[in-house]
Every structure is written in structure tokens, then in C-alpha cells.
Amino acid sequence: MTKQKTEFFVADPAGNITIMVVSPVKRKNYAKVAKQLLALEEYKGEQVGFIREKPEDADGSMEMCGLEFCGNAGRSFALYLAGRGEGHPLCTQEAGSDERELLIRVSGSDKPVRTIVNPKNSYAGIFMPLPKKIDMVVGSEDDELNGSIVVDFEGITHMILEDVKASDETFEKVKKYINREYNNPPCIGAMFYDIKNDYMVPVVYVRDVDTTYYEGSCGSGTCAAGISRCVGRLNDTYRYEIKQPRGSLTVAVTMQDGRPAAVSVEGTVKIGDIHSVDIEI
Numbered sequence: 001m002t003k004q005k006t007e008f009f010v011a012d013p014a015g016n017i018t019i020m021v022v023s024p025v026k027r028k029n030y031a032k033v034a035k036q037l038l039a040l041e042e043y044k045g046e047q048v049g050f051i052r053e054k055p056e057d058a059d060g061s062m063e064m065c066g067l068e069f070c071g072n073a074g075r076s077f078a079l080y081l082a083g084r085g086e087g088h089p090l091c092t093q094e095a096g097s098d099e100r101e102l103l104i105r106v107s108g109s110d111k112p113v114r115t116i117v118n119p120k121n122s123y124a125g126i127f128m129p130l131p132k133k134i135d136m137v138v139g140s141e142d143d144e145l146n147g148s149i150v151v152d153f154e155g156i157t158h159m160i161l162e163d164v165k166a167s168d169e170t171f172e173k174v175k176k177y178i179n180r181e182y183n184n185p186p187c188i189g190a191m192f193y194d195i196k197n198d199y200m201v202p203v204v205y206v207r208d209v210d211t212t213y214y215e216g217s218c219g220s221g222t223c224a225a226g227i228s229r230c231v232g233r234l235n236d237t238y239r240y241e242i243k244q245p246r247g248s249l250t251v252a253v254t255m256q257d258g259r260p261a262a263v264s265v266e267g268t269v270k271i272g273d274i275h276s277v278d279i280e281i
Contacts, residue, residue, distance in 0.1 A: 003278040006033065010043050011076035012270040013124070015216025015246020018073045019045040020062070020080065022274065024053075027063070029281055031208045034065040036279050038211065043275075046213045047206070049073040052105075058112040059086040061105035066206040068155035068187040069108025071219020071265045072249075075124035078102045078115035079269050090116065099123075108155035116266075125266030128223045129154060134231065134259075142173045149231060150178070151224035156187035156204075158224035166192035166201040166214070175205055191221045193228075199243045200225055216246030219265045226251030227260050237262075 007022045019037045034048035047070065052061040062077045064070050081087060087102035098120045103112040109129040117124040133152040137145045137159070149160045159174050174190040186208065192201040202218035205211070215221075226240050230253045237254040247267065254262040 001280050004281045005276055006037075006279040007274055007276050008037065009080070009274050010045065010272040011073070011080070012272070013072035013076050013217065013219065013247075014244065014249050014267045014269075016072040016218060017044050017046045017216065018070075018076055019043060019048045020073070020076060021048065021050045025050050030063075030065045032281065033279050034209050037277075038209070040277065046215050047073065047204075048209075049077065051077070055105055057103070058105045059102040063107035064155075066155065066186040066208045067107040068206070069106055069129055069153055069220055070156075071126050071128060071223060072217065072269075073219075074104060074106045074113065074126045075115065075117070075219065075265070075267070076269050076271065077106070078104055078126065079117045079119065079122065079124040080271055082117045082119050083271065087117070108153065110154075122268045122270060123266065124269045125264055126219070128220065128263040128265065130260060130263065131224075131227065134227060137177070140177060142177070144170060145173060145177055149224075149228035150182070151227050152182060152185075153220060153224070155185070156189060156220055157182045157185045158189035158191055158221050160191045160193055160225050160228040162193050162195050162228075164192055166190075166203060171203045171205075171212070189218060189221045189224070191218070191225050193225050193242075195229075197243070198241065201245060214245070217244040217249055217267075219249060222249040222251045222265050223253075223263045226253045226265075227263060229253075230255050230260065232258070 011018045087100035090099040135150045188205045202215045202221045249267045
């Protein structure tokens with residue numbers, strides 16, 4: 001076993017602390033590196049992303065440890081790239097001259113995704129890949145889950161539990177149900193959503209590093225919650241600001257013919273300095 005100098009920065013997208021590895025790391029070593037970085041208590045990391053070599057068809061590329069799609073990590077990465085001069089200025093009257101548009105490749109999406117960021121005010125928004133499936137839980141042996149909406153994205157599957165108190169016990173029920181019904185996905189999210197107060201507690205499990213976190217916020221979970229609120233709605237764009245334990249995120253869902261045609265999540269992000277640590281490979 002050898003030690004490798006690993007450079008990274010810490011991003012804070014609405015409290016969902018993300019460690020973003022700048023140094024090249026082979027995909028087979030993601031879990032090993034992520035476990036060691038998450039163990040560094042001073043950084044309070046909840047998840048780990050890995051920056052890849054810049055592709056020809058996008059302004060940058062990154063992957064999550066579990067190869068899931070993560071809206072907060074994608075937003076953070078886009079803002080980091082814009083700070084390094086990547087992307088294209090948006091000079092329309094509506095957008096304002098400080099905003100930049102970037103296309104980035106992110107795990108969990110088979111094509112580049114669009115982001116809009118503003119380095120001057122630390123704003124970043126990202127357009128999510130559309131879900132593969134949207135289901136309602138019916139006939140579950142756990143009555144607490146019945147009636148919940150499941151939003152199945154590529155690489156991460158979320159269950160939205162309306163007006164259910166967050167608990168380890170309920171999360172284990174969600175995890176068991178999703179593993180059984182959705183073929184053991186790389187990541188599982190339980191979004192405990194208080195509709196009346198627009199407040200949500202996200203709990204996320206990542207299979208490859210076997211970690212479960214009560215996250216400060218969750219980008220893809222926020223999108224799933226927005227989608228769940230739009231089931232059965234007319235063609236239009238619906239926006240919801242959803243408060244979470246360490247910040248708020250805004251989701252916009254455009255409905256067309258009973259299905260989401262576009263979904264985005266936005267909010268502020270803090271980007272930290274570059275750090276370096278020796279990691280065992």
C-alpha cells in the first residue's frame with residue numbers, strides 16, 4: 001500500500017458539505033479515497049466527488065464516489081470552473097452580465113448538463129437529468145411508506161415521505177423497500193418533507209462507501225420533492241423554495257403532458273481553498 005498526495009477543496013452548497021478531489025484518482029480507488037477523506041473530521045464532509053479530465057464536449061467533468069448524480073456537487077463544480085475562467089458569459093438582459101453558462105459532464109447523466117452560475121454572488125443552478133420512473137408506494141407492509149412518491153433518477157432513487165418524522169427506523173424501512181423494488185441502486189434517499197412548512201430533512205445512503213448521512217441539504221432530493229408536488233398538475237412551471245437543516249434550495253419543475261419536461265435546482269455555494277493530504281492507495 002502506497003501513499004499518494006491528494007489535493008481537494010471543500011464546497012458548501014446549502015450545508016451539503018462536499019469534498020471535491022482535484023488530483024487524478026482511478027475509478028477503482030474512489031471508495032478507498034472517499035472513506036479516508038470523510039474520516040477527516042475537520043472538514044465535516046458528507047460526500048466526495050472526483051474531478052476528471054476535461055472532455056471535448058463540455059467545460060469539465062466530475063464523478064461522485066457512487067457514480068450517482070448529485071445536484072449540489074454539480075453546482076459546486078460548475079462554480080469552481082467558472083472561477084477558473086471556464087464557461088460562457090450570459091449577456092442577455094434577463095440573465096445579467098455576471099452570469100456564466102457551463103456544460104458539465106456529471107456521473108448519473110449520459111449527456112452534458114447545463115448549469116448557470118454567478119461567481120460574484122456565489123449563485124449556482126443546474127438542470128437535472130429527468131427521472132427514469134415516478135411511482136407511488138402502494139400495498140407496502142409498512143403503512144408509513146404507503147402513499148409516498150418514489151422518484152428514480154439514474155444512480156440515485158429517492159422516496160418522498162410527506163409529514164413523516166425523520167428517524168433511523170423509518171429510513172431502514174425505506175432502504176429495504178427501495179433495494180427490493182429498484183434493484184439495489186448505488187444511492188438511496190429518504191426525503192422527510194413537512195409540506196406545510198416547506199421544510200425537509202434529507203437522509204442519503206451511498207452503497208459503495210456504506211455511509212448514511214442526515215445531510216445539510218440535498219440537490220437531487222430537492223428536485224425529487226418538487227417533482228412529487230407536481231404529480232397530476234397542468235402544463236406550467238412550478239417553483240418551490242425548500243428549507244433544509246443547513247440551508248435552502250429552490251427547485252423549478254416544468255410539467256408537460258403529465259410528466260416533468262425540465263427540472264432545475266439552484267442556490268448559493270461556498271467554495272473553499274485547495275488542501276492537500278496523503279491518502280493510502
